[in-house]
Amino acid sequence: MERIELHFPAGETLPAKALAGVVGSGDLEALFQPAADNELHVIIRSSVDGGQQRWQHLFERINAARSLPAGRLDINDFGATPGVARLRIEQVLEEAGNV
Template identity: 60%
Template sequence: MERIELQYTGSKTARNRALSGVVGSGDMEALFEPGKGNKLSVSIKTSVDGSTPRWQRLFDRISITGSLPSGKLVIHDFGATPGVARLRIEQVFEEASHD
């Protein structure tokens, strides 16, 4: 198990807590809690050791294509592929932004 902590600039407001996915074989869970300020704190617990560069690249790509919300994102990863990881992250951010 590896624990990864990342920080990004959060420039978008999200009002709601949100959950996407489930922890299970080949999948992951993403939990978001909105916050004040301009930071997105990302905490990842993963079963894949040595995956910090992969997660950094994934969040770098997401932040380039759109703004990130301010708050805290907690990810419990059980070997999700990068495509599934991105899908879950985008789902949780979309859910958090709904009124």
């Protein structure tokens, strides 16, 4: 089990908490909580060791496509593919923006 922490500058704020996915499904769960600071704090708990660089690159690609929000993003990963991980992250951020 690996725990990874990443931090990114935030370019927007989202109004609500949100949840996407279910970790028990052998997939990935993403929980977002907004914050007033100027940073996105990402905490990843993964069943797959050695994924720091993969997660870093994934968030860099997401950040290139959209502005990351201020807050905390907890990710509980049970071996999801990078495509599923990105989908869940985008889903949780979209849900947090829809109030």
